[in-house]
Amino acid sequence: MVTVTAAFLTLLASFGVFVVGYYALINVGYLLLHVLALFELREKVRESRWNPPFRRFATPFYPGIGIVVPAYNEEATIVESVRSMLSLNYPEVEVVVVNDGSTDGTLARLAEAFDLEAVDAEIPFDVPAEEIHDVYRSRTYGGLVVLDKENGGKSDALNAGIWLTDMPLFCAVDADTIIDRDALLELARPFLQEPTTAVAAGGVIRVANGCRIEDGIVTDVSLPKTGLPGLQVMEYLRAFYSGRLGLNRVNGLILISGAFGLFRTEAVREIGGYRHDTITEDFDIVVRLHKYMTEQGREYTVDFVPEPVAWTEVPRKRRTLSRQRRRWYRGMVETIVTNRKMLFNPRYGRVGTGVLPFFVAAEALGPLIEGVGYVVIPVAWYFGALNLEFAAMFFLLTTGFGVFLSWFGVFSEVWSFNRYDSPWQVLRLLWYGVLENFGYRQWKTIVAWRGLLEYLGGVESWGVMERSGFSEDE
């Protein structure tokens, strides 16, 4: 019995040492990423503040962009969204709306608003998607194509749109995403500067809750009035202005948000489009592009451009947020498992040897280990194996460092594009950076564990987002 107890206590002690070492490594990684992000941001800000003496809109070199909008039961917002996308400042835009088997009046609203007619001719090539019933063209808007197809999910709808667009680039957006008027001009820049190598570029997603929106344009940027969306503003800032910028610095960007990304159409067609059997198609497509391009021995770039902004509504209720995050977690695990041969594989360059392993350690395993830690601490205390002073100190250190990294993200925002221009709002953001460590962070470890269990149990559902709409007061 003594031996069992001793072994158990040794196990607890070993776990403690492992956790301390693990978090030290992860946090050093994060710090490095944030510092890289700061250098990258400095360069991007200087670049964006120089306004060259020419008329951007008049230049003939911007490649055409097909904006692919998957729509499932979006009758309330689809017409306004499409109008907003058709009026973006970009020389050549084609909006491809894919009605993914909606059961409401999405198609009827579109047909009425844009004077649609079904095209008689058969599609002359195979489209790797569910059956397309009809392709519609507008009698008044040359840049609008609407597909009506059998329901097949978001990836399926995106594939249908990608195969139907004639444009060399396509922009994947959510139907309820609001894109800044000049955002496409900015987002297309990597494709002009690296015409032979750029395959994808991602912009920044910001939280629309709390902002004033008029005629499909964000006219006043404010923080949400309630805590949960506010905490997500903090998370989004940290993710985009620190994480992705830092990864961009080492050409290791592995995630472009599904709500706003620009891709070379041909490259995505080459890899077979979006996978149908994934629920985080945005993560999966970028990892597969890295994998494919490296395997083909082709030079390529995936870029992050920090100023083009798209706005999205984030969940206001804990239940909805939990569902969203569990889905993200399941998708992340699934993508990592699918592409596991890239891990620690020098053949895949920095992505294989550095970025992906770090991502797995920090984003996939990190919350799980943290969750276990919250269970082990009381157990160790019960068995008298817990050094309370050390545990408290460790918690304070990791929390303090987390707060510092969050504040670093806020600093990046204030120093660069400063969309939250009131110091009171900045103060609130800084407060969210503290608040998220008490309750929210711990709750996210439970969500991660639930996500993992759902993945292991084969759950594949998307869940319902339950959006309240941009105009509704919170």
Added chain:
Amino acid sequence: MAGVVGAFGYEVPLIVLLVALALVIGLLAVVSFHITISWSIYRSIVDDRRNRVRDGTREELLERLFVDDPGWEAWINELSSTERTVAESLLEEFLRELDGEDRTTLQGLGVALGLTDRARRRLEDGGEFERLDALTWLTLLGDPDPYLESEFEPKTPRERAAAVTLLSETDALEDTQEGVSILLADIEGQFTVFGQDTLYRVSLSDPAPLLSTARTEYRNWNEPLLAQVLAVCARLETSVGEEDLSWLTRALETQNEAIRAAAARALGSFGWRESVRDQAFLRRAVADPSPRVRGAVYEMLGAWGDRAALSVLLYALVSETHPRALERGTATLVEHRDRIDPETPAVLGDAWEWSLEHAEYDALARRGSKRVYS
């Protein structure tokens, strides 16, 4: 917590290490908090001040713009530093929009604000973005002298483009050859869209210097730069006299399919010349292994647009096996449907019908009239 940590022969109590770490993290957090909030307050105050004087300054500026003697010097001397900053930003906004006499009058305000002198200093001593800012202001002010008098030589693609734009906008560019030389001589890296646009505008009226430079230098350029130059060539659509275009046909046989596709599009704008229409070359081009390149070759043939070219295109499409390349070809052919036998395209099947119907909708949307296709 009595543990110790040892390294390099030294032993440090764990508590000391943790406290030191806590102090460092605490210090970092405090510093980042203060910098963030201080910077936010500073920007808020500055923005607020500028916003308060903006309307008044704009009104005064516009009033002075429309009188015979605006008296910029006297006005600037009366302004606070905030008002001057606002005047500078308004000036930039107006100079980018206005032409003619109003622009000339406004350029006097730039001189009164000391922007020419500042540009001169920045050209001599500034970093890249300061030099770019200087060149931009000189362009807006229509004054190339500080640049011409300085020892500054543009190095980066951005600087080259800004310098050529300055010279070109102020009629100080000796000829197109000078512009092309500044832009492309011994260049490293590639252009931004501004640089590509500058190369295009400077070559628009006389493409010969660009084509001549490309002929001798294209092998030394990196692929992105070559693709950019080819994209510029594709837009020139003008007479090139007897310029040697063999480099373009050679570019069509490089390894990189993006380059081959860009070369095909560039040839589209020069294809009226018999020397480019060599049958053996065309046979190789339409048989390119890449459907993307074949699609671009079909566009090239469509751009040539005469009966001989359309005949080659039609012949190639009949044996085209890749549906996407076929669709690109039929979309091109549809644009010239009045020049081909109406019965012939039937062999192209669904792709032809598809392209034809979409072309009709495009035309309908452009005209804003009723549908004509049935």
